[in-house]
Amino acid sequence: MRDSVADIALPIAALLAALLLFGLFVWLGGVSPLEVWRLLFIGAFGDWFSWQNTLQRAAPLMLTALCVALPARAGLIIIGGEGSVVLGGLAAAALPYAVGLPENLIGTALVCAAGMLAGALWIALAGALRQYRGVNETISSLLLAYTAIALFKHLVEGPLRDPSTLNKPSTRSLGEALRIGGIAGSDVHWGLVLGVLACAALGVWLLLTARGFSVRVVGGNPRAAQLVGLPANRIILLACALGGACAGLAGAVEVAAVHGNANSSLIAGYGYAGILVAFIARHNPLAIIPVAILFGGFGAAGSLLQRRLDLPDSSVQVLQGIAFVLILASEALREVDWRTVREKLMRPAGPQAPVATARERAV
């Protein structure tokens, strides 16, 4: 119980501290922190227009965060989700080049499936390199992401380019019938529902199914997994493929719902922001939903900060960086035995009994 309180309290405290530090940072640059905090809130959650913008950004974040969280539950730190996003988007846009698609929901589903397949293969490759060749998956996934982006640019500006796109090289646009539309006429598209469903389904899968449990065992205690004879390689590859499929779906949804075709706007850093979201959610798929909405909101507020206060567009990135550092640092507080600290404060004089944390640190 104490653990689950800390699970929620520590990230919230770290986020508040990050907002405080960010305020201090902009104040040093001569901008009022109160105004920044106010605009962050208004730009993210102030009115329906902001909410639409926020939710539109939250949808891919949920999916890319899953691409970090699922492998992490199996014990792998994958940070190359961006590669799956761009390849997923590319596969979705390229599918109509290869086959004729039915102009209905099935066609849309096929487009999404192509994106998921491309994304799944890409991350599973990083997982396979680690399991079968001992290559560090953090580095390889990132190298694969850079390779994917190069491949994307080559194909979009070369073989797959729609000749009529002059200024911004793009693939041919998906037919109207294949697009993913807004929910009830708003700018919030059905991708958000897909994101929420994916988080919920995978959360339940991890928590309640035997396969999901085996993923947690392999990630939590590889030795125990080996002893009970779990097929670690297969389980890890499954977790990677599922995560990659989510990131690929994010790319496909961005293409089918937002851009209409694959172009360089797809390389927007959702893969990297997803790392942060997953870490703050402690790799819990259900917790990813609110965290993704919060960071989608910060992203949405970024343009408002830029317009109203003339802050650089990267100010949100600074906020994200500070938040990430503090979230990780807050883990150290988990070790603190608050009861001992309180007793210490109550009785400042006299010799102290050795504290548990000091002993553990010395081990």
Added chain:
Amino acid sequence: MTGEMATAFLAAIVGGALRVGVPFLFVSLGECLTEKAGRVNLGLEGVLVLSAMAGFGGAYLSGSTWMGVLVAAAAGAALALLHGLLCSLPRVNDIATGIALMLLGTGLAFYLGKPLIQPQAPQLQPIALGGWSDSQVVQAALQINPLLLLGLVLVVAMTWGFARTRWGLLVRLAGDSASATKALGYSVNGIRIAATAAGGAIAGLGGASLTLFYPGSWNEGISSGQGLIAVALVIFARWSPLRCVFAALLFGGAGAIGPALQSVGISEGYYLFSAVPYVLTLVILVITCKPGSVARGSPGELSSTK
């Protein structure tokens, strides 16, 4: 391809290796020092971008390039120091912290560097080594970055330092066995923090070389993952500063293939060639890593090779 074109192409590759390889050399030396002490710093990517911005800003504001180089090293050391301190906290993982610092470093650099995108800062004066040749292209290719010489001096100093000095021995001790270090009465965290910060300063020189020599301007796309490739380069170089030189030149050369082809009029597949360093790194990792065993020459306490 005519003979003249072949010369031009080769000169462009060699010149590219020498120009593009210098930042690779510094980040891999910085990472090498950090990892010798037993920590991985993925945040060197952030260090590189931040120091590139700081070096450019320092040179622009002070009017002196070498002032810029100093500022870059200091900025790199500061961000790496943060990494060292954070990783010394209990329950804090160095890989995750590195990712966080990558985000923070690039964010800070883009934020603070916004006003530096337009102006032109004074540049490092190249050392011309191509005087022996009549060919213009060869002369252009052998315009050496003065920081390269500094890097080579560092390589010698580090090789000697690790082998012969008390400090070098302590760094290696902390990297190979934390418990032995403790038993001898030294602070493992202290040594690692110092090595990480020093590694950041060295990587900062790589940042300075990006904005003060080649490409020689500040923009948000200044680094394309050199700081991360460094981690793989160090594995490839088996934690030896000397082998880092060859690794860095190899990668510089690989990265120069695309621009070299473009310089002789072949622009087909430009983006594919830009991916060569990444694919090459992957291939090298696949060849050099073995499942279930620790890489040869690896410090015993390293989390990336366990």
